[in-house]
Amino acid sequence: MMLPAAHINLDYAASTPLRAEALEAMRSYDASPIAGANPNSLHTLGREAARALEAARRSVASSLGCGVRPQEVIFTSGGTEANVLALFGIAEAVRAKDPARTRIVVSAIEHDSILDNIPALHAAGFAVDIVKPSARGVIEPETLNGLLDDHVALVSIMFANNETGALQPIEELARAAHTAGAYVHTDAIQGYLHAPLDVNALDVDALSLAGHKVGAPVSCGALYLRRGTPFAPRSRGGGQEAGRRPGTQDVRSVLALAAVASALAPGVEGEWLRLRTLSDALYARLLTSPRIHATLGSPVPAGRLGGIVSIYVDGFESEELILQLDQHGFCVSAGSACSSASAQASHVLTAMGLAGDAANGSLRISFDDRVDPEALDAFTKALLTIVEG
Template identity: 35%
Template sequence: MTAREVYLDNSATTRTDPRVLEAMAPYFSEKYGNPNSLHKYGREARAAVDTARAQTAALINAEPADVVFTGAGSEADNLAVKGAAWALREKGKGAHIITSAIEHHAALSSVKWLGKMGFEYTILPVDGRGMVSPDALEAAIRPDTTLVTIMFANNEIGTIQPIKKLGEVCRRHGVMFHTDAVQAAGHIKIDVKELPVDMLTMAAHKMYGPKGIGALYVRRGIKLIPTLHGGGQEFGLRSGTENVPAIVGFGKAAEIAKARLDAGADKKLAAMRDYFIEGVLSKIPETRLTGAAGDDRLPFHTSFVVKYIEGEGMLLLLDAAGIYASSGSACTSGSLEPSYVLLATGLDHATAHGSLRLTMSHETTKEDIDYVLEKFPPIVEKLRAMSPFYNKK
């Protein structure tokens, strides 16, 4: 057992807030009704779902009726991309979709799957910070373009996209705009009444809520073809008996996240993020921040590439020191290929293999960061000493 444990993998999942667990607990036991039943227990469950829908909507300043609960953020992405593309094609609007090279697999794979179903798609490049150019988006729009899906903020490199400008381009051309805000919702302020977005994806477990529950904001008047069929729950867009405990948990997590944002927690985290980044870059030579910096980066997110070594080795030695992080490199899942996100930003294969993502939570302290800054440099030195690439430089 190490002297200290520091969890820095909050982009993968967060710890469920105890207040969220407390809110969920009764809906596993004494309040176990099906929200579609008309009796007392059903009405009790329906009221809880309605409350959670209002709480979740308030986080992004949406109307409750515009929030659809799904089984995950990935499912919400699938519903948005496939559901909109099919509905628009049925109306004769066209069958061309635009996305970016750094989207989450849930969106990118949905677009590519639609490509096998007779749709056409364009994948926009990004710059070295992982940013999509609004001008490039405008140039890619065709008369038959119906849908654009570009994520709000990237999970691997933390870059926040110019969503307002991208959405304005879509509005000018009458193109529907979806954004995957799974990493952003609950961590930065989002107002769908101000932003020109038509659909927006969220997930509870990225904001201290439970796993297995997502949500899709669908602007009023947008028509989607459902990807799940059955009893017609969730306004006919997501059949299946509602997961009441998880929905209640999502609502409570959203309520807590909104209060935290209103109190300026994102600014506090951003200051610690910058302290962390400066410490890593100053203590470890030939290390580079990946993604954007400052206001263009998620407040809790840091990510680096460390030359001459691989992410997997860093993860194992950090784990032994009680520091829990992740690598942007897919080699940790058995692939020899580095992250497609990092390659899209212009990194070469060898450098991209040395990626590391360390993402904080509101519970992370300066002492935690100082501990990492103490343990991390010797780990890099040890791995570089064994690296044939470093010894040959």
């Protein structure tokens, strides 16, 4: 179905359009002799496909920081699989080495791909503690410290929240966890290539990323696993990815991810600052209405992603606002697209202490460098018109 030309996508935090670099990488692959070749085959085309796969692995590794080894990158089908691999793979391997470490700590603002696995972790014999954020949506090191002891196997806290955009103090959180002897995973799916990120500076043992959040296909992601980090494969059936994630690799999508990583990584900091300037201006204009409030409080903190603006509107429900904005030609969301079918208020906003009415009236406006600033101006006028009647 063709959308009206006037519809403008401001829901980039859910998924992003394919970038030109990704499209070109896939076209080149499709036109090449290795198209469809299994990179695990011994023949010439298989070996060529394997070389292309390893070149892509080097590109993704480089985007994660200086000195990251290609062997520390595990390609996956997306961010959810990367999160699940980290959560169970590390925790079970740590417990196998030290049976006393049967606790896992996660934050209350994690994505569903973490939180929805808590019952399965319980069934596997792990106790799971949930650390709550501040009213500004940040996990404080002091709060995490109160939950740490020598029974914790793994701490998993996201790099940037996918609903509010709040950046977490991962370096400090990792320091606290490591002091207690625990390993650290961060879900960087929303923040990868959208904010400066270096796994060495963050001092994390594992990090998840997803292609579709940065303009690569939805079918690819990766898990960074620091060399020496205990890890138990979640499934078996082949020796791919050094035996850590069986299954024939999707070379086509991986090449697209690598092309995007190579194109965006050098300019991440500049784009982050530019998008934050745009979001600052959007916040300022929207907050001129007494009925519109920033979920992160006012003034809006600088420690956040530039392309996410998170607000709530007095007297409105999210669904009503989304449908009215859609009629005006703007596509936004209330929060995580993975929870869009739920009528419940955002678990992120309620964890931050927002009352039910406020959380039920939330909106997330998200974009990247490809969105025209004039579109943001037009969106602002439309929302203010709706809110002010």
